[in-house]
Structure formats: C-alpha cells, structure tokens
Amino acid sequence: MPNFNTHVNFGIYFYPFVLLIYKIASQFLNFSMPEDKIIAIGFLIFVLSSDMPDIDHNHSLLHRFVKLLTISAAIYFEFTGEIIISYFNLNVEDVFLRFLFSFLFGILIGILYELIIPRHRGPLHTVWASLIYGGIIGYGTFYITSNLNNALFLGIISVSGYVLHLILDRYFVEKDGKLGIR
Numbered sequence: 001m002p003n004f005n006t007h008v009n010f011g012i013y014f015y016p017f018v019l020l021i022y023k024i025a026s027q028f029l030n031f032s033m034p035e036d037k038i039i040a041i042g043f044l045i046f047v048l049s050s051d052m053p054d055i056d057h058n059h060s061l062l063h064r065f066v067k068l069l070t071i072s073a074a075i076y077f078e079f080t081g082e083i084i085i086s087y088f089n090l091n092v093e094d095v096f097l098r099f100l101f102s103f104l105f106g107i108l109i110g111i112l113y114e115l116i117i118p119r120h121r122g123p124l125h126t127v128w129a130s131l132i133y134g135g136i137i138g139y140g141t142f143y144i145t146s147n148l149n150n151a152l153f154l155g156i157i158s159v160s161g162y163v164l165h166l167i168l169d170r171y172f173v174e175k176d177g178k179l180g181i182r
C-alpha cells in the first residue's frame with residue numbers, strides 16, 4: 001500500500017499516457033476530444049483522482065481537502081441552481097439570505113460527509129466506487145460546461161486515476177521508501 005506521495009507521483013507521470021490513449025480511442029471510435037482548457041484542468045483532476053480512494057483515511061490531508069471541496073460544491077450548486085430552496089417553495093429575494101441558505105446547506109453536507117465516509121480500505125477501494133466517482137465528476141462537468149465531450153473526458157480520466165490507485169494498492173508494497181511488487 002503505497003503512500004500519498006507515491007500515488008500522487010504516479011498520477012502526475014501517468015496523465016500524458018492516459019491522454020494519449022484517450023486520443024487514440026477517440027480517433028478509432030469517432031468521438032471528439034474535449035476543449036483545451038478541459039485537457040489542461042484534467043491534469044489536476046487526474047492527479048487528485050489517483051489519491052481519491054484514500055479519503056476514507058480519516059486524518060489524511062485529502063480527506064479534509066475533499067470535505068472542503070464537497071461543501072463548496074454543495075454551496076455552488078444550491079446557490080446557482082436553487083434546488084432545495086425551490087423544492088420547499090421558499091421565495092427568498094435577498095441575495096444574502098439566499099447565500100446563507102446555501103451556506104447552511106453546505107455545512108449540513110459537510111456533516112453528512114463525515115458520517116457516510118466508510119472505514120479505511122473498505123467500499124471506497126473498489127471499482128464500483130470508481131464508477132460512481134467518475135459519474136459524479138462527469139455530471140458536474142456537464143452541469144458547469146454544458147458540453148458532453150468535456151463531461152465524458154473528465155469522467156473517464158477520473159475513473160482511470162481512481163483505478164490506478166486501486167492497482168497500486170493491490171499489487172505494490174512500499175518499504176523504507178522503496179516500491180516493490182507484492
């Protein structure tokens with residue numbers, strides 16, 4: 001089970017290969033590449049994905065970082081989309097009160113995040129989790145960019161980064177800073 005640094009390093013150096021494979025696949029299967037900015041942002045998304053399964057490690061930096069991201073995303077979706085607030089038919093005109101509502105919703109999601117994160121190397125270290133995770137990233141991308149090629153790309157590279165982590169956990173061990181095959 002390699003550590004954070006190893007996972008991140010693999011993520012960094014694997015991204016060009018994943019991009020190349022995606023490009024070749026897009027030519028064979030005849031679908032378009034995403035926008036340039038998405039390919040560039042994809043680097044960060046891929047590297048983060050390659051350590052994402054370890055958010056089930058309660059005290060990890062990533063666990064706390066993803067909690068902040070989750071809260072921010074909840075605030076963003078609720079504030080811009082007014083999903084919950086309109087479901088309850090609350091007609092809030094004031095921009096500050098509307099934000100406050102979204103903020104409280106975000107905090108609630110943060111509490112839920114702590115409650116539902118399962119034990120370390122449990123269900124989050126499975127391929128099923130990678131698919132759900134990729135689906136969330138893809139849907140979020142579509143929501144923000146309204147572009148299916150962008151959504152498909154970020155969704156697929158997220159799954160790839162996540163699966164890369166699972167493969168490393170499963171087949172490699174780290175001893176005294178050295179990586180070896182299990």
Ligand SMILES: [Zn+2]
Nearest residue numbers: 053054125169
């Ligand atoms: Zn792991």
